[in-house]
Amino acid sequence: MTCEHLRGSFELYALGLLGESDEKSAIAAHLDQGCPACNARMKDALAIQALMLSQAPEVLPPMRLKCRVLGAVGIQPMGWTWFAALCAAAMLIAALWYGVISSERRRQRDEARASLAEAITERDRLHSAFQFLQDPETKQYNFGDPNAPHGIVYLHPQFGLLLIASQLPPVPQDRMYQLWILPKHGGAAQPAGTFRSASDASAVYQLNRRLNPADISGVAVTVEPASGSQMPTLPLLFVAPIG
Amino acid sequence: MKLHLQIIPAWVAFAALLAVVRLKHDPKLAQRLRRRDPKAMTALYDRYGRLVYALIHRIVKDAHVAEDLTQETFLRVWNRAQAFDTEKGALGPWIVTVARNRAIDYLRSTPARSASRTLELADIEHPSRFTGIDDEALAPQRAKRVQATFDRLTPHQKTVLELAYYEGLTPAEMAERLQEPLATVQAWLEGALNALRESAREAAAG
Numbered sequence: 001m002t003c004e005h006l007r008g009s010f011e012l013y014a015l016g017l018l019g020e021s022d023e024k025s026a027i028a029a030h031l032d033q034g035c036p037a038c039n040a041r042m043k044d045a046l047a048i049q050a051l052m053l054s055q056a057p058e059v060l061p062p063m064r065l066k067c068r069v070l071g072a073v074g075i076q077p078m079g080w081t082w083f084a085a086l087c088a089a090a091m092l093i094a095a096l097w098y099g100v101i102s103s104e105r106r107r108q109r110d111e112a113r114a115s116l117a118e119a120i121t122e123r124d125r126l127h128s129a130f131q132f133l134q135d136p137e138t139k140q141y142n143f144g145d146p147n148a149p150h151g152i153v154y155l156h157p158q159f160g161l162l163l164i165a166s167q168l169p170p171v172p173q174d175r176m177y178q179l180w181i182l183p184k185h186g187g188a189a190q191p192a193g194t195f196r197s198a199s200d201a202s203a204v205y206q207l208n209r210r211l212n213p214a215d216i217s218g219v220a221v222t223v224e225p226a227s228g229s230q231m232p233t234l235p236l237l238f239v240a241p242i243g
Numbered sequence: 244m245k246l247h248l249q250i251i252p253a254w255v256a257f258a259a260l261l262a263v264v265r266l267k268h269d270p271k272l273a274q275r276l277r278r279r280d281p282k283a284m285t286a287l288y289d290r291y292g293r294l295v296y297a298l299i300h301r302i303v304k305d306a307h308v309a310e311d312l313t314q315e316t317f318l319r320v321w322n323r324a325q326a327f328d329t330e331k332g333a334l335g336p337w338i339v340t341v342a343r344n345r346a347i348d349y350l351r352s353t354p355a356r357s358a359s360r361t362l363e364l365a366d367i368e369h370p371s372r373f374t375g376i377d378d379e380a381l382a383p384q385r386a387k388r389v390q391a392t393f394d395r396l397t398p399h400q401k402t403v404l405e406l407a408y409y410e411g412l413t414p415a416e417m418a419e420r421l422q423e424p425l426a427t428v429q430a431w432l433e434g435a436l437n438a439l440r441e442s443a444r445e446a447a448a449g
Contacts (some may be wrong), residue, residue, distance in 0.1 A: 011436045016344070016367050017413045043376045048443050050336035051389045052408050053298050053343050054381055061296035061313065062306075066288055069314050073321045075281040 001026040003037045010038075010045035129206060132159045139213060143240035153219055153240045161192070161207040161219065168197045169237070171223050178224040179205060180232050182239070184217040192219070194228045216242045273334050276324040284321060291335065292317075295342040302346035302409050312349060316342040326370040333376035340368045347411035385446040392442035400435035403428060 001023070009023045018024035030038035070076070132138055137156055144150025144167070151165035163179060171177065176196055180189040195205040218241040222232045272290075275283030295316050300309040320338055327337065344367070393401065406412040406420065414432060418425040 008433055008436065011440075012407070012414070012432075014340075014367060015407055015411070016347070017407060017411065019413055019415075039375075042372065044440065044443060046336055046340065046372060047333075047376050048389070048439050049343075049408070050333075050339045050381055051386055051443065052393075052404070052439070053339045054294060054335075054386055055390055055393070056294070056298040056301040056409075058293065059297045059300045059309075061292060062310065065296065065310050065313060066292060068310070069288055069292070069317045070281075070284060072314050072318050073284055075284055 003030065003035060003041075006030065006038065007041060010041045011048060014042065014045040014049050125204070125206065128159075128208075129162055129204065132156060132162050132206065135159065141240055141242050144238055149221075149238040151240075153242065155211060155213045155216070155242065157212060158210060160209045160211050163203070163205045163207075163219065163221075163240075165197075165205075165221070165238075166202045168201045168203055170201070171197075174226055175223050176226050176228070177203065177205075177221050177237070178228055178232070179207065180220040180222065181211070181216055182218040182220055184215050184243070189220065189232050191228060191230060194224065194226070213242060218242050273324070273327055273329040273332060276321070277327065277329055279321075279324075284317070287320070287334075287338075288317060291338050295338060298339065298342050299346045302343065303349055308349060309346075312345045313342070316345050319345070323370055328371070328374040331374045332370060333373045335381045336376055337368070337370060337373040339381075340373075343408070344368050350411060385443065388442050388446040389439060392438050396435050396438060397431075399431045400438075403431045404435050404439075407432065 006023060006027050009018065009027060012018050013024060013027045018027070027038065027042075031042060132154060135156055138159070139155050141153045141155070142151075143153065144165075147167070149165055149167050149169070151163065154162040154164075156162075161179075161181075168177065176194040178194045179192040181192050182189050192207050193205065195203055197203040218239050220232065220239045221237045222229075222234070223237060224233055272283055272286055276287065292313070296309055296313045299312045299316070300306065303309055303312065316338065319341055327334070393404070396404070402421070403414075403417055406417045412420060414429050415425060417423075417432075418428045421428065
């Protein structure tokens with residue numbers, strides 16, 4: 001076949017659609033022989049084919065396909081891997097830093113709250129004691145010697161009792177001072193609460209309950225287990241007589 | 244059985260046209276591929292990955308199969324880049340042809356298509372075939388002109404072109420599919436290809 005006979009078949013040849021026809025064999029032969037006209041037509045046919053195929057409606061491939069394609073030829077998409085690793089490391093460091101900072105701030109906040117609560121409690125206690133001392137119905141009873149536990153007991157029928165003591169002996173951590181009300185007409189000592197001393201061996205303790213001074217002969221203090229006792233453990237640390 | 248022609252909507256064609264804009268000839272990319280530079284493969288995928296996937300998807304109409312065949316296409320290009328003429332070879336037409344042939348091979352391997360022409364396609368897509376093709380083979384103005392020519396074809400001509408390019412049917416298979424005489428189908432095909440050929444020639448001449 002001449003080149004002219006074949007000129008309309010190059011597109012089908014390029015598409016692989018000539019089957020086992022004579023045209024296919026003839027074109028292959030012309031191309032193998034380096035026929036300039038046929039080679040030029042073949043290139044035109046391939047160019048038209050590429051143009052036609054590039055008209056396919058656009059469909060976006062999934063993101064994973066790039067990694068899959070590069071992986072198939074043994075390439076790791078390093079750029080994004082490193083970028084992702086750096087981002088992850090930066091986020092991890094930021095999270096750790098934020099965690100440490102948050103923990104420290106939380107601890108400082110808790111400490112501040114505890115200090116504030118203590119200060120408020122102390123303020124309320126002092127305010128109550130001040131009210132106690134200012135009231136005209138409050139009665140004062142001194143006790144003890146200067147070189148031994150000594151102090152003042154204030155009694156009020158409504159507010160109760162306020163004990164201010166000094167020179168208290170130190171007690172172990174698992175022990176506390178316990179106050180006892182001693183009835184005037186005999187009978188068992190009544191437990192009236194536990195308390196600790198301050199670092200200067202002094203203590204201020206208030207018992208908020210109605211008390212009738214006429215029924216009380218005195219108040220005593222003993223050293224007891226931290227949970228308190230129902231009966232005083234002798235010896236008595238001191239006794240403050242009332243009346 | 245009559246084929247329902249899939250008319251390409253204007254916006255889709257425009258999107259495809261935009262994709263083609265990026266497909267400029269790049270001898271350096273081809274040289275890097277021959278040196279088996281890993282970054283060249285990444286650049287090749289960035290440049291042609293969307294087109295290859297879209298083309299294969301258009302032919303096989305299955306996303307999972309399209310992924311497999313896209314991977315196969317790039318693997319084939321990577322392995323055959325040694326035979327590619329880095330100075331005169333046209334990378335875009337080559338990779339598009341390899342992609343189309345992988346998809347047509349897949350269609351022909353299905354039970355409904357008895358004849359297998361895998362070896363024939365492999366010969367046609369050899370890298371040496373793409374030496375000397377115009378650098379601007381996929382230039383947007385040419386794609387636009389070819390699209391305009393395609394739009395002016397008769398419905399029958401469009402149908403036979405779609406069957407040839409996207410389904411890989413021979414004229415005899417088209418005649419059977421369309422239940423038309425072979426000579427009629429060949430006439431439609433000849434008319435359509437003449438129009439495309441003329442359009443491409445005019446586009447190349449500027």
